[in-house]
Amino acid sequence: MDPASTAAAISFTPSNTCTASSQWINARMYRCSILTPTAGTAITVTVGTSAKDAAGNPLPAAWSATFTVASTNDTTAPTIVSSTPANGTTPVTNGTPLVIQFSKPMDRGSVEAHLRIAVTGHFQWNAANTQVTYLPTQVYQPGLTLQWTADSSQDLSGNTIYEFPAMHELRGIGLGKQDLVVSAPQAVTLGTLGSRADALGMLLIGDDARNQGTDAFLSFDLSALPGAATSKAAVRQAYLILSRVGCEGSVANLGGTLLVEGIAAGSSIASADLSSSPLGVAYQAQNVCSGPDEIFIPVTEKIRADFSAVPTQGGITHFRLRFAQATNGDHVPDRLVLNWRRLLEEPKLRVVYETY
Numbered sequence: 233m234d235p236a237s238t239a240a241a242i243s244f245t246p247s248n249t250c251t252a253s254s255q256w257i258n259a260r261m262y263r264c265s266i267l268t269p270t271a272g273t274a275i276t277v278t279v280g281t282s283a284k285d286a287a288g289n290p291l292p293a294a295w296s297a298t299f300t301v302a303s304t305n306d307t308t309a310p311t312i313v314s315s316t317p318a319n320g321t322t323p324v325t326n327g328t329p330l331v332i333q334f335s336k337p338m339d340r341g342s343v344e345a346h347l348r349i350a351v352t353g354h355f356q357w358n359a360a361n362t363q364v365t366y367l368p369t370q371v372y373q374p375g376l377t378l379q380w381t382a383d384s385s386q387d388l389s390g391n392t393i394y395e396f397p398a399m400h401e402l403r404g405i406g407l408g409k410q411d412l413v414v415s416a417p418q419a420v421t422l423g424t425l426g427s428r429a430d431a432l433g434m435l436l437i438g439d440d441a442r443n444q445g446t447d448a449f450l451s452f453d454l455s456a457l458p459g460a461a462t463s464k465a466a467v468r469q470a471y472l473i474l475s476r477v478g479c480e481g482s483v484a485n486l487g488g489t490l491l492v493e494g495i496a497a498g499s500s501i502a503s504a505d506l507s508s509s510p511l512g513v514a515y516q517a518q519n520v521c522s523g524p525d526e527i528f529i530p531v532t533e534k535i536r537a538d539f540s541a542v543p544t545q546g547g548i549t550h551f552r553l554r555f556a557q558a559t560n561g562d563h564v565p566d567r568l569v570l571n572w573r574r575l576l577e578e579p580k581l582r583v584v585y586e587t588y
């Protein structure tokens with residue numbers, strides 16, 4: 233609106249006036265502070281058609297409203313009862329609304345004018361004017377720290393919130409979703425006990441004509457994840473992705489279910505690690521010979537655990553892939569054959585993570 237013509241178009245019955253402490257909150261909102269009337273007085277405020285918008289268009293029709301002055305003198309300062317996410321929350325998922333609960337009904341315009349949030353969004357109020365929800369409408373940049381304050385907001389009687397310290401802080405509200413594909417850096421060939429990658433770039437899991445069983449071992453370097461050194465990243469999802477060439481015989485002879493286990497190992501796998509007990513979360517994949525060629529195995533919990541240990545354990549995460557039974561002794565190969573092509577990142581680990 234045009235400030236001058238709009239302010240001049242405001243009138244009261246009985247007579248009153250917008251005092252010097254009145255102010256424009258924004259281009260659409262004018263706070264008119266009037267001389268204190270007697271309690272119980274009914275006051276009608278009118279905005280006449282001489283009020284113009286910024287382009288000079290007049291108000292098409294006069295507007296008026298009547299209110300009654302309260303009989304009590306409210307001098308209690310409002311406070312913030314609660315806010316969610318809680319102050320200091322890290323990380324905050326992108327798009328999470330900020331909800332602030334006040335101790336008493338608030339002047340919506342005052343709160344919206346004083347709430348300083350460095351992101352785009354809009355406000356929603358409850359009917360009692362005691363709770364405001366700020367709904368962000370933008371996708372934030374990774375790592376954004378959001379600060380907000382409701383300091384100097386006023387209730388319906390003009391009492392002011394005084395906050396010290398005034399700033400609330402939510403870290404990582406702009407979490408960015410990122411994918412990382414880690415190829416297995418160690419194409420370990422460990423004979424019949426360990427991984428066996430053949431000359432054609434294939435990884436064999438199961439038994440062979442000599443009744444020798446072969447497990448596969450995969451190692452991935454999680455220190456490539458940004459934020460690994462400081463742990464300022466959150467793993468949302470992680471998948472082990474295997475590329476199947478085919479199956480020989482029947483892996484049902486070995487139990488049928490592919491077991492995906494963590495093993496204790498340092499920066500590289502040694503023969504002593506090969507038969508160690510499973511460590512942490514273990515996974516099972518069914519139908520590895522009948523489903524799609526790309527085999528997705530969710531391994532989120534293991535990667536979360538190993539990622540949190542990156543700073544102290546060198547960042548390597550290890551998997552053992554095997555069937556429950558090493559061989560069924562029939563001198564016929566029963567095995568899952570996977571691609572082992574480092575240039576094509578097969579197998580690979582996909583980690584969806586967020587930094588803050």
Ligand SMILES: [Ca+2]
Nearest residue numbers: 439562564566
């Ligand atoms: Ca066999």
